Amino acid sequence: ADIAYTSYFGGRTIAGIERADALAWLDRASLDRSRQPFDLVFVDPPFDADLVPATLARLSDHGLLVPGGFCYVEMPRQGGLPPLPGGWSVHRSGVAGEVGYHLLHGMPRDLPRDV
Numbered sequence: 001a002d003i004a005y006t007s008y009f010g011g012r013t014i015a016g017i018e019r020a021d022a023l024a025w026l027d028r029a030s031l032d033r034s035r036q037p038f039d040l041v042f043v044d045p046p047f048d049a050d051l052v053p054a055t056l057a058r059l060s061d062h063g064l065l066v067p068g069g070f071c072y073v074e075m076p077r078q079g080g081l082p083p084l085p086g087g088w089s090v091h092r093s094g095v096a097g098e099v100g101y102h103l104l105h106g107m108p109r110d111l112p113r114d115v
Helices: 022-031 052-061
Strands: 002-009 012-019 038-043 065-076 089-096 099-105
Touching: 022 052, 038 052, 052 065
Parallel strands: 038 065
Antiparallel strands: 002 012, 065 099, 089 099
């Protein structure tokens, strides 16, 4: 998988793209104490790999999404979302052809519907 990230830390932007096993990368990222949690994460794995549940669990368990952060997920339309990590909620969902897309909150937060 290609993992792209951008962080703004200490007055500078840090960006990168890595080719790695995404789940292993998330495990390693959780051990890097200099890494800040992400405000927004995009999850778009190969549809036949069933990686969404494990990816969401790692993001939550490892604290890699800031409180109130968002996670955008694409997955097969017919499968529906797996159970979400504790405290996560669906902000918006829709379909486009065979793709289901979902914007998730990392933690409940009152936001206007137009966000």
